[in-house]
Amino acid sequence: MIRKLIVATVLIAVLCTMASARTPQIGDKVMIGANAGSYYAKYTGIITDIENGFVCLKCSEATLSGMIFVSKKEKPIDICIGIGAIIALTWL
DSSP: OHHHHHHHHHHHHHHHHHHTOOOOOTTOEEEEEEEETTEEEEEEEEEEEEETTEEEEEEEEEEETTEEEEOTTSOOEEEEEETTTEEEEEEO
16 A cells, blocks of 8 residues: 555656656747856847757847857847757746
8 A cells, every 4th residue: 555655656746847847949038058168158049940959049148158249239140059068948
């Protein structure tokens, strides 16, 4: 009896954690944190393409260790980031 209860509890816990998983889709507005050598880069924009190990986005803001190199005032640029360099991805 106790064994069935433990198995049921573990199964419910696994199902609950899997339900919150989400993958990025084309058109999502995201902020991506990426490893850029010894620096940390943050890119904000809308995903335009996901394929061949890259996530491409129309970047409206980008910073490299706190220094802004694409400002919100400028026209958005197209960039692609290798999925191996992505440390964090946040939906906005």
